Amino acid sequence: MAAVRHGAFHPLTVAAVDRLTEDAVALTFTVPAELRAAYRHAPGQHLTLRTDRDGTEVRRTYSICSAAPGPEGPTALRVGVRLVEGGAFSTYAHKEIAAGDVLDVMVPAGRFVLEPRPGHFAAIAGGSGITPVLSIAATLLAAEPTARFCLVRTDRTASSVMFLDEVADLKDRYPERFQLVTVLSREEQEAGLPSGRLDEERLTALLPALLPEGSVDSVDGWFLCGPYGLVQGAERALRGLGVDRARIHEEIFHVADEAAPAPPPGLAAAEHSRVTARLDGRSGTWPVQAGESLLETVLRNRADAPYACKGGVCGTCRAFVVQGEVRMDRNFALEEEETEAGFVLACQSHPLTDTVELDFDR
Known part of the structure; x- marks a missing residue:
């Protein structure tokens, strides 16, 4: 079998477009038999989609939400796309893409992954950051009968929660091994935690209470995914609670321009x-x-x-x-x-x- 070419694109057919919320859809691609080895992926990896909009090539990266396949590779791939104001690709996905369309899709990439193994793992996911975490949790719980997973997810409102049914299904299938905590930042819930933003201070108080059987630093791996502010605040909270940096894995979905650090002083690029x-x-x-x-x-x-x-x-x-x-x-x-x-x-x-x-x- 020929080696998978690094960064290669292949045309894949859209099998379905499912509306998840008012501002989020899931795209499912059919993977033909001859490409299944190329699209074999680890739980947590992503796909880069490519299209042409008004004569300009547009590329966007979206995490795979489906569980990782076996050695034969996947028959289908599913990603979640949240609408971004003014976003060229997300607007196209929400308004124009339909079943039967063909898109260029790069082979899977990314290192925000958890290969299934026994242990206790946890994730803090914000908004569309649930996408790779869903793949990680679903793959782990199905493959390792002794593994446990704690998911802390935060969204703006109940109507903005992506993959609500898929996460609920994990809770139904693995009630003793899957722990779910949902926090809404802009809407009160009838039960559960009070609303509000999950920042460093709140997470520092919340996380030890979620793990009464052991300390926060006993978790074998923490997976943080979502906006820059949430991920950075969660990392600071975990480090403050004694979690080793090697056990913290991060993937950031959005960074505002003002968050970008200035180039290091005194390090001018070589002229020639x-x-x-x-x-x-x-x-x-x-x-x-x-x-x-x-x-x-x-x-x-x-x-x-x-x-x-x-x-x-x-x-x-x-x-x-x-x-x-x-x-x-x-x-x-x-x-x-x-x-x-x-x-x-x-x-x-x-x-x-x-x-x-x-x-x-x-």
Whole structure:
């Protein structure tokens, strides 16, 4: 069997468009037999969808919400799409995409994953951040009969809750092993926790009460997914409660521009630099034009270079720095362990040395 090409797109047919809420839909794609190996995915990974809108290529990344398949690969893939005001792709998905349409879909990617194993795991998910967590929890509970999962989810109102039935089904199937806590930030509930935003202070008080049988730091893995503010507040709360950083895994779905840190002072990009990039076993060397990111340089010469958001959030353009030094402007996708090991986001990286060598295949 041929190896799966890094960042490859294939045309997939939309099998169904299901309305989840007033502002969210689920898209289901049929995976033909010859592509099932290519679309085999780990629980928590995402897909990049590509289309053309008014002559401009648009790419967006959406997490797979369906459970991970067996070794034969999936017959279908399902993602959730929440409408974003002014969003080119989300508006298209909500108003135009219909069953029978064909979209270009990149093979699965992402490292916000939990391979099933025995243990006690937990997640804090906000809004559409439930999407990868649903895949993680469903896969884990089905594969490991002793595993437990605690889900703390927060949404604005009851009517905005995505995958309500799917989460309720997990609770029905695994009542002793799946714990669910829902918090609404803008609407009171008839039962359960009072409304309000889940910030660091509130989570610090809430999380120990949810785990009376053990301390918060006894959980084998915490998965945080949603808006930047929620994820950062949850991480601070967990660290304050004694959770080791290695047990905390994060995926951010949205970062406001004001959250972006300024480039590190004193690290000006090299004026004349060349980048060598290895991708799918082939290498090339090209000059970096003034102001370009390393991804932009590679894309001018290799249109198949992997990317999606270009905002430092999705991690699709992750690459290993083999030689040279770079400066990253933003990083909301790579774990601390990855950056320490030498990985960068090519879309946010600028050369600090005359030569830089990147490997997209690692």
